[in-house]
Amino acid sequence: MVDTVFLIKKPADFPILDIIGDNDVLILIQDGVLRQPSIGNWYACKEDVIARGIKIQESKLLDYEDILDLIEKSNKVVVW
Numbered sequence: 001m002v003d004t005v006f007l008i009k010k011p012a013d014f015p016i017l018d019i020i021g022d023n024d025v026l027i028l029i030q031d032g033v034l035r036q037p038s039i040g041n042w043y044a045c046k047e048d049v050i051a052r053g054i055k056i057q058e059s060k061l062l063d064y065e066d067i068l069d070l071i072e073k074s075n076k077v078v079v080w
Contacts, residue, residue, distance in 0.1 A: 002074040009080065011035035025074075027067055043067075 003023040011034045020026065026042035028035075033044045033052060046061040062070070071077055 002070055004076045004078060005070055005074040007077065007079045008032035025070060027062065027070070029067075 001023065002025050003021060004025075006020070006024065006026045008026055008028050009030045009032050011031055017037065017039055020039060020041070022041070024041065026037055026039070028037075028042065028044040029048055030045075031048075031052075033048045033054060033056070036042070036044075036056070043060050043062045043066075044056050045067060046063045049056050049061060
């Protein structure tokens with residue numbers, strides 16, 4: 001179960017990483033995919049990564065269906 005899903009839309013919009021718990025997930029979307037966080041529990045929108053021509057390891061990529069599934073299963077969603 002995911003407590004909080006943080007959707008990050010811009011590279012400079014990372015929340016203070018100290019507030020990210022073990023059961024929270026960061027999902028990079030739009031231009032947010034241009035900067036990768038230093039924590040382990042993050043993913044990037046596959047379509048946005050492809051559109052921007054950057055490389056992120058396949059295990060970190062989620063398509064829209066995967067992202068919606070995480071949002072539905074989470075207790076809270078925060079958009080930064």
